[in-house]
Amino acid sequence: MRDTIVTRLRALLGTAGVERDADGLPRATPDSPDALSLVCRLAHEEGWKIRIEGQGTWLPSDAPADLAVSTRALDQVITVSPADLVATVQAGAPLDGLRRRLADEGMWLALDPPGRPDRSLGSIVATATAGPLRHGFGPVRDHLLGCTVATGDGRLVKAGGKVVKNVAGYDLTKLQVGGFGGFGIIAELHLRLRALPRADVTLLARGARDNLTLAARRLIEAKVSPAALELLSPALAAEAEWVLAARFLGTDAAVQGEVGRLGTAGDLVWQPLPAERTAAFWGVVARGSLGGPITLRLGVLGDGVDEAMDLVAHDLDDGLLSAGPGSGMIRWTGEAPIERLRGVRRAAAGREIPMTIERAPWPLRRALGHFGAYREGVGQLVGRLRDSFDPGQCLSVALEGAE
C-alpha cells in the first residue's frame, strides 16, 4: 500500500513533494496550504491515517500512520508589518529564523518555548508550549491572531484574522492552540508582535528551592513586574543550586526601575548575568526540556507551586524541573514508566491540577493521552468537536488516554 500512497501523493504534489522516512513510510511535504488540504482530502477519501510532523524537533515522529504529513516545506515568512506589529508565517517556519528576521526590523515575538531554537511555529502553537516569558506576556494563545488550518478531511478553515482585536464569529483559533493537531493541521499563522525591547536584563538568585519560591511570591505581592520569573532546578540551570531567574524587558528606564525594586523587595542576593550571556542562559534552559524523552506541564495557582513541585519531585524526580511562581506553570522532563505517570496525573487531578503530556513516545501518548480524562460532560463535547474537524478520524493524535 505504501507504494500506492507514494504514487497517489506524487500525482498531487509532484516528485519533490513526496519522500519516504527512514522506515519507508511515505511522507508528504506540501509547500502551500492548498497542497496540504489536497493531501488531507486524499487521505480522508482513502481512509489513510496521517502522522503530523513539523521540523521534527519536539514530538517524536512515531504515531502509527499510513503516511506522514510534514509542514517542513511550509516554511516561509509571508509578510511582516512593522507598522502593525503583525507577521504572517507558514506553520513549518522555524522560530529562530523568524526571530532574526524580526530583529532586523526592530520587532520581536514574545515566546521562548522549550526545545530547540529551530522549532517550527506550528509545533509551538499546536502544543501551546510557552516558556518563562509566559509570566509577563501570557500564554501562547495571546500571541496568535488567527490561523489557517487544514481539517482532517481537507477543508481549509481560516480562523481569526490579522488584527489585534477581532470578535467576528466564534474564536476557532483557541481550539488550535494546544490542540496537538487533533483539530487539523496548522498551515499558516498570524502572529502578534512587539517592538524589540531596548533593555534585556536577567538576574539570578541561588538557594534552597522553598526559600526561592517564597521569595518569588513576595516579589509578586510587591508588584515587581519581570517579563519572566522562573524557578529552575540545578540541572536545568546548569548551576550547583536551585536558581530563581528574573528577566526584565522594556525601555531602559522601566528596566532600571524594576531591577532597583527587585534588589529592595526581599533578602535574596541577586547577581546580574552579563549581557552577552543572557541569550545563552535562556537557550540552555529551553534545551534542557529535551534532556529526557517525556515532558509534561502542570498548571497550578501561584501559591500551589511548592506543593505541586513536591508532588513531581516525590513521584518522579526533580532533575529537569522548572516553575513559574507567577504563571503557575510547572514543567518536568525526564523518564518514567506509564503507570507512574498515570499515578502523578491522578494525584494532580485530586488537587484540581491539570497535567498535560507535552512530549513523549507514542506508546505513552497512546496510553495516557496528552490530556487524559476530562471533567464530566467535556469528553462528549471534545469528541463532537473532533468529529467536526476530522470526520474520518484520519489524524493520528492521542488527546485522550486509551482507557
Added chain:
Amino acid sequence: MTPDLIEALGRIVGPKWVRHRRAELTTYTMDGLPTRESYPGVVVMPADAGEVREVVRLLYPLSVPFVARGAGTGLSGGAVADGDAVLIALTRMNRILRVDPARRRAVLQPGVVNARLSEAVAPLGLHYVPDPSSQAACTVGGNVAENAGGPHCLKYGVTTNHVVELEVVLPDASVVRLGSPQGEPWGPDLVGLFVGSEGMFGIATEITVRLEPLPASVRTMLADFHTVRAASEAVSAVIAAGIVPAALEMMDRACVAAVEASIYAAGYPTDAAAVLLVELDGQDDAVEAEAATVVDILRARGARQVRSASSPADRARLWQGRKKAFGAMGRIAPDLAVQDAVVPRSALPDIMDRIAEIRDRHALSISNVFHAGDGNLHPNISFDRRDPAVAARVHEACREIMTACVEAGGSITGEHGVGSDKIGYMSLIFDAETLGAMRAVRRAFDPFESANPGKVVPLHACREWLAAPSAR
C-alpha cells in the same frame, strides 16, 4: 407562547419572574442597536444556576429556542429574541460569589455589573480590567458572550484574557465546567472557544475571572491635532517606540463637539480636528520616563498641545468625556448607530479619510470615538430611524464602511459582536468552509441550534448549504 409553558416557567422561577404581557415585554424588544426590534415570546428571570438549568431542561424536549440576556446594552442585536423564543434574563443573578485576593480571582454570577466588580475589589487594591464604555450597566455574563473590550484592553487584553473558568448550562440542560481557576485548561481550550460565542453555545452561570493589582502610578494625557491623519500617525509612532500605553483613544472634531456641548464636558479643545487620550500606567519611575518619551513623540508628530491630568479628579474628567461620548451623541438625534470595525493600525489615516468621504456622500452625521491603539473604530451615525430614506442611507453607509475596513485587511467587529446586525457582513471576511466550520462547532455544543438562533453565522453562506443544490 402557550399558557402551559408560561405556567411551567412560573413553577420554576415563581410567577412574578415570568413576563408575558405585551407591555411587560416592551423593555426586552431591543438591545443597544436601534435598528433591530422584536418581541420575545416570554421573558423568564431565574434566580440562580439551578433555575437556569430547570428552565433549559423544560425547553429542550419541547424544542423551544431561548436567548440569554444580561443588561441589554449589547450593540449588535445579539440579545433580542423572536416571538417563538424564551428570553432568559440573567439580571437577578448578580452576586459576587467569592473573592480570593491572594490568588487574584473572583467567582461571579453572570448578572454582576462590570463596574460593580471593580468597585467591590478596589479596597483590596485590585480591579477587573476589561472596561467597556457601558461598564456602569453591562454585565460580565454579557461581556463573556461578546468577548467585550474597552479602552484599557490595549495593554491588558480583552475579556477572553481575563476569564479562566466557566460553569455552563448547555442547551440540553447538562452542566459542564470549562477551564480551571489557574487558567490552564483541562484539555482543549474550551473557555477560549466559549468566550465570544454570543450566547449560542449555552449559558454561563458561574464565571471565574482574573483580578489585577491597581497600578502604582497612572498618567493621563490629552493631545490635540490639526488633522486626524497626524493623530493617527502619532498613535503608530508611540507603539513603534516600544511603549504600550494602558489606553490610547481618539476622538474626532464631531465627537469632541458633542461631548463639550453636553453635561459631560471634559475641557477638550473644540477647534481640534482630533484629540488623543493617552494613559500610561505602571511604576512611578517607568511612567515618568515613558510619559516624557510620549510627549516628545506627540509633539514631533504635530500635537498642538499636550496636557497632563494634574489630579485624580482631572483624570476622571478627561475620561468622563470619552466614556460618556455615546451618551453625549444622544443629544444630536433620536437614534445612534454605534458602529464597530477594526483595521490594521497603519491603515487608520486612510480609513478615516474614507469614512469622511462616505459620510459626505450620504449626507450623514458621523462622529468617531475609538480605540486607536488597536485600530478598533467606532464611527457613530446620528439619525432618526422614523425617516425611512435616512435609515436606508445609514444602512448603506454602514455597509460601505465595513467593506472599506475589510479591504484594508481588518474585521467587521472588534468588540461588539456580530449578533444580527453584522451577520450579512460575515461572508466578507470568512469563506464558506470557515463559516461551515463555525456552524459545526456550534452544533457540537448545541446540536439543535436552539440557543440564540439566527445570529452570527449566515447559514445560507455555509459550505454544506452551498454544496446541497436542493437547499438553494
